[in-house]
Amino acid sequence: MLRKIANPARLLTFQRTMASTASTGPLVRTELDSQTGYATVILNRAPVNSLSLEFMAEIIKTVDELERSKIRGMILTSPSSKVFCAGLDVLEMVNPSEDRLRSVWRNLQDTWAKLYGTSFPTVALINGHAPAGGCLLALTCEYRIMCSNFSIGLNETQLGLAVPPWLQKTMRNTVGSREAEIACIKGTMFSSEEALKIGLVDELAADKGEAMHKACNYLDTFKNMSPYARSATKLLLRNKKIEDMKRAREDDIDRVVKNVMNSDFQAGLAAYLQSLKDRKK
Numbered sequence: 001m002l003r004k005i006a007n008p009a010r011l012l013t014f015q016r017t018m019a020s021t022a023s024t025g026p027l028v029r030t031e032l033d034s035q036t037g038y039a040t041v042i043l044n045r046a047p048v049n050s051l052s053l054e055f056m057a058e059i060i061k062t063v064d065e066l067e068r069s070k071i072r073g074m075i076l077t078s079p080s081s082k083v084f085c086a087g088l089d090v091l092e093m094v095n096p097s098e099d100r101l102r103s104v105w106r107n108l109q110d111t112w113a114k115l116y117g118t119s120f121p122t123v124a125l126i127n128g129h130a131p132a133g134g135c136l137l138a139l140t141c142e143y144r145i146m147c148s149n150f151s152i153g154l155n156e157t158q159l160g161l162a163v164p165p166w167l168q169k170t171m172r173n174t175v176g177s178r179e180a181e182i183a184c185i186k187g188t189m190f191s192s193e194e195a196l197k198i199g200l201v202d203e204l205a206a207d208k209g210e211a212m213h214k215a216c217n218y219l220d221t222f223k224n225m226s227p228y229a230r231s232a233t234k235l236l237l238r239n240k241k242i243e244d245m246k247r248a249r250e251d252d253i254d255r256v257v258k259n260v261m262n263s264d265f266q267a268g269l270a271a272y273l274q275s276l277k278d279r280k281k
């Protein structure tokens with residue numbers, strides 16, 4: 001349940017009650033502007049918003065609540081100054097139990113479907129790096145505004161993971177077939193400027209303040225439009241892709257289990273984790 005906890009002027013702050021976490025506060029925070037009807041959804045799993053099973057479940061619940069609240073638009077962002085979302089929590093893939101891994105991937109599919117199929121307009125305010133699952137979250141939104149000097153992309157193949165068909169399709173719809181094919185296969189990470197050039201993001205911003213201004217401008221374009229016509233058109237465009245994913249979801253999960261439980265993948269992942277640590281030395 002969404003809980004109203006403050007009402008300073010026109011900004012209503014809602015917070016979710018949820019399991020405790022290493023982050024301070026709830027895993028997902030929602031701030032609703034009562035005048036515009038725009039909700040800012042703040043991903044709040046420190047340090048890098050990596051997507052654990054429970055975090056994804058909270059994102060899904062939040063979107064469900066926003067649908068019920070009949071908001072007029074959503075801005076998805078992070079409180080970090082460096083990372084929008086670091087993708088799937090890699091620890092979920094280190095020698096996982098098969099049951100847990102199946103649930104993780106199911107939640108990833110559902111997170112994509114839920115965000116991709118919102119009735120309200122959505123903007124990703126990408127105020128930090130957005131690799132893999134971070135890029136996935138951004139791709140679900142209708143419009144992407146990225147702060148300069150960060151990176152974004154589907155780098156899964158660099159980790160030894162295949163990019164699932166439903167995500168490939170979302171990438172293709174965004175940047176076109178040729179760019180998507182090369183980017184998915186190579187696992188390319190793009191700078192903010194490169195991402196703008198290929199259409200992976202729609203606008204750049206110097207900082208989060210400017211990005212927020214631009215995000216509201218995008219949502220304002222629908223101010224005088226029938227919410228029904230807008231959302232019906234969006235869902236007519238997107239629903240088939242969601243249905244396609246759902247139809248093939250068990251095969252997708254089976255393939256991931258085979259991929260992740262493989263000993264070569266586990267060895268590669270260990271080396272990848274080590275390389276993340278070594279970067280800091």
Ligand SMILES: CCCC/C=C\CC(=O)SCCNC(=O)CCNC(=O)[C@H](O)C(C)(C)COP(=O)(O)OP(=O)(O)OC[C@H]1O[C@@H](n2cnc3c(N)ncnc32)[C@H](O)[C@@H]1OP(=O)(O)O
Pocket residue numbers: 047048050051082083085086087088089090091108129131132133134136155156159161162163164167276277280
């Ligand atoms: C297959 C298609 C479907 C797509 C979905 C899933 C696939 C995935 O998402 S796989 C995950 C892919 N993610 C990455 O490859 C990102 C790896 N991380 C980074 O490149 C950097 O951490 C990042 C640029 C995001 C941020 O850099 P920094 O700001 O310099 O932070 P640190 O590197 O010091 O990280 C802090 C802390 O967080 C841990 N970390 C980073 N990423 C993840 C992650 N994805 N999951 C879990 N933990 C992560 C990192 O190891 C550090 O931990 P400590 O060393 O304990 O401090």
